[in-house]
Amino acid sequence: MEAQVELLLGQVLQFDQSPFDAPPEQAARHTPKGAVAVQDGMIVEVGDADALRRKYTSAQITDMGDALLSPGFVDAHVHYPQTAIIASWGKRLIDWLNSYTFPEESRFEDPDHAMQIADTYFDLVTAAGTTTTVSYCTIHPESVDAYFTAAQARGLRALGGKTCMDRNAPDALRDSAQSAYDDSKALIGRWHGQDRLSYVITPRFAPTSTPEQLDALGSLWAEYPELLMQTHISEQHEEIAWVADLFPEARDYLDVYERFGLAKKGALMGHAIHLTERERDRLKELDASLIHCPTSNMFIGSGLFDMDGLMKQGHRVGLATDTGGGSSFSMLRTMAAAYEVGQLSGTALHPAQLWWLATAGSANALHLGDRIGQLAPGFEADIIAVDLGSTPAIAQRAARGEDIWEVLFPTIMMGDDRAISAVWAAGRKLR
Known part of the structure; x- marks a missing residue:
């Protein structure tokens, strides 16, 4: 009927x-x-x-x-496990991770805690008009199960994956190259393509993965090329210097990901503030997606995203709250912050451009522009x-x-x- x-x-x-x-x-x-x-x-x-x-x-x-x-609204970069620590005071990126993020993420081995936070997260973002989210979970498969279960119960389109880290993190939040590969592959089989759910391969960022883990995740992506991959790039100067120390053989931050098969079409590169000219040109050539997180970039003191220059260069750009480094669950507030960043950078974004970024633009960044x-x-x-x-x-x-x-x-x-x-x-x- x-x-x-x-x-x-x-x-x-x-x-x-x-x-x-x-x-x-x-x-x-x-x-x-x-x-x-x-x-x-x-x-x-x-x-x-x-x-x-x-x-x-x-x-x-x-x-x-x-x-x-x-x-x-389509929120292209979030950390749902950070829901309870949003608006925490006074830290920059690396201190933020150590002081707030890692202690909270350690709790997500508990399925009940993970489910409680996932339900709270989706209640908050749905109330704010967001119907699609792309989230980093934690190293725990239970955190991925909770995220997708909560989204599925609401009929939402949701993308996400197990965050992989095997160094420069507390012992309780480290996996290994092999377990990152094995856990991610099992979660792909359990969740990818179920209802409106999509799995995203998720190395947190270069400093928290050994070359062996990055290589394993690059191999996994080669096995499942239809998936997206999400990570962070060039958010703060201290982070860029850290990457250079950890990977002295790499030309730049992006080159680390390129060496391990983690930079290509379907890559979602969060922040992308302090890119070199080579990185900008190469990201455009690869057709990777750049995800602008304006409330986070200002709240943690990261810098100003070059929306005007990157758009003129023809990049694929999405918009995101970056909960909980971002200071709001609302894409309206995120649009306002993007406008303010544009003003500080010398370009006033038109309301149509802001609304498009929060809807069709982010959908295009996720390669879902033909569906949402x-x-x-x-x-x-x-x-x-x-x-x-x-x-x-x-x-x-x-x-x-x-x-x-x-x-x-x-x-x-x-x-x-x-x-x-x-x-x-x-x-x-x-x-």
């Missing part, structure tokens, strides 16, 4: 192309009285509300009033309704807006989970 069509009514925002490749106002389409038709978890049609109501006469109607219907991140027929029905007057401060500013971008921008800069009126994952309403 064919499932009933549900019509979601509201303002509709769609992108026909990247607003970095065309004038932002031309790249996007705004339908003030629009509708999205959903059936069997998929978007079947998007258009004028009256026209679609006439076409789908027996559809279930969900009227969101003046709320903006948008794709759910847009409101278009054939896409998965991950949809949010955004209240563009969610607080008195936002409402009074939006009231003066003369186009959709002037109305939307106050929500980008001042919005939080109060702006998210409703969330659907694969057509199922979650809130």
Whole structure:
């Protein structure tokens, strides 16, 4: 029996192309009285509300009033195990890991603790309008099981993997080259391709893996080339110097990953702030994805991501909260931080560019741009309704807006989970 069509009514925002490749106002389409038709978890049609109501006469109607219907947000780099230590005071990257991250991650051998944090994490990000996440777990397979179990129960698209570390970490958080390979391979078999779940090969970063472990994970990726691989690169100057000491034979940070088969299309390179010219050129040639984590970069004092220069060079760029080094679970706050970083770097990002980065841009960075991140027929029905007057401060500013971008921008800069009126994952309403 064919499932009933549900019509979601509201303002509709769609992108026909990247607003970095065309004038932002031309790249996007705004339908003030629009509708999205959903059936069997998929978007079947998007258009004028009256026209679609006439076409789908027996559809279930969900009227969101003046709320903006948008794709759910796509968070391309998170550490869900750091949920409970978000907004911890006063450290830079290496001290942050030793003081906060490693003690907390040591607790994830306990399946009950892992499940509690995973449930809390997904409750928080769903409330903030995020429907796809890419997470580092811990070295413990139990942490991966909890993450995917919690996502699966909510019908969310989720990507993640066991974080692999066999040096420069506490004994309780070290695996080995062989166990990293074996555990990851077992988890791929258990989770990859189940419902909306995807496994991501996950060396934390070069300093916490021996050459033997990096080689093992490169071999694993060669066995499963359809998977993504996530790691960190060039986040802070101290980290770059550390990598140079640990791998003196490498030309630069990226070369470490290249030597072990961990730099190619499908690589998700977190941060990528202090890249050399060779690294920038080579990452573009490889078509690796660069993941911008603006709240984290400012909170931990890492530096300013060169969005303008990298986009002009044609890089594949996604946007992320980097929970819990990032200081918010919200992609709205992340967009605001990206705007602020752009201003400090001399380029004001247009609201269309910010919204695209948090949706279609991040989806493209994950090589899922044909499935999520847009409101278009054939896409998965991950949809949010955004209240563009969610607080008195936002409402009074939006009231003066003369186009959709002037109305939307106050929500980008001042919005939080109060702006998210409703969330659907694969057509199922979650809130």
